[in-house]
Amino acid sequence: MDRKKLLEEGFLEKYLLDELTDKERQSVAEALASDPGLRRSYDALEADFERMAFENAITPPAQIKERLFDTLENTAKQGPSRGWLWAAASLAALFLLSSFWMYRQWKASESNFEALQEQTTVLQDRLNALEENYLLTNQRLKTINGPQTIPLILHGNNLVPNARAVAYVNHDNKMVVVNAQGLPELPEDKTYQMWSDVEGEMINMGLLKTDEELITLHYIDQAESLNITIEPAGGNDHPTVEKLIAYVTL
């Protein structure tokens, strides 16, 4: 900004009256620092304004001065930064307390969350198990309850007089499911095994566990009868005919 513009546009007055933007103020200050003539004009302006203010001075009531110096005295006694220190210390303490409280809350929330997560996992597992169980039961129900399913009862012979097993046979979807819970328990080295009789040949269908409700066995085409024998634990390749305990004709 050149001197002419500064003077004509009234920038010196506005600078004195604190009306300029930061940028304008900066550029006027720079102009004043580098232009002694301009600086003289500004000094004169300041002097005129000050003189005018003195000509229009009004004496303030005497108690203002007393009040002012009392105020300064009191703040000085407290120390210039003591009040601030106290405020800062209080704030810091408050912050510390609230941080601690929030930390506790956070920790509590975290452990609650973990417990919930654990519960959720347990529930999820149970739900999965139930679902699996339900699907299995449903499937079994369909298997044994379908119109195409033939329930067959195998009664124990004189070797095991009161024994009873139920076989459900579905020729359409080639399934055999057996409930062997009615058979007496065997020593650990023995097992029940089921066989299909196909044209005089006994074909292995699988082992029967007495502790399971329904056991799915191999379906054998053209079976004429179902037979149960007692075999060594783990099952046998060929049936021990002397130990045949029950059979039913298809």
Place this chain on the structure above:
Amino acid sequence: MPHNNEDIIAIERIKQKDKKALQLLYDKYAPALYGVILRMCGNKEMAEDLLQETFVKIWQKIEAYDPNKGKFYTWAYRIAKNLTLNTIRKKEILIQNEDLSVYREKENAEPQLDVAALNGAVGKLEPHHQEAISLVYFKGYTHREANEQMGVPLGTFKSYVRQALQLLRESYDKEFILIGILINLF
């Protein structure tokens, strides 16, 4: 009133937290500042509080004053002006939120203080020159606000201010010459 050594020394002492030095500056400048503050806010009680606040601020901020950039009085004037304008603005906001009838009653209860009239050289200027100076210096208006207040274009208003300042200058120069002659005579 030239930049004088008394002020510079007092300011240096204030920087060393010497309250007696502040008293010297108070005695010298408080009436001029009070004249400005009172004209600006028009309320005696408020002006007294603002004068006190101005000197508290001078005491606290004295490190920020640089004598090379201008006179102490100009610096103090700006502090007083900014404090006063801020307080007036806050009060205006409060009044805006209050019931208007309450405001009117208050206005009636507190008659305007008769401090508007200007003394000294400025008081002898033409009314439009006086008003221009009064608005920007004693009322704290910006040039833009002031020209609207006077109802003249900004350019015209600026030339009023410049003419008024020129006339003040001439008036003070004449007095200076007169004093010079008197000193030489006696």
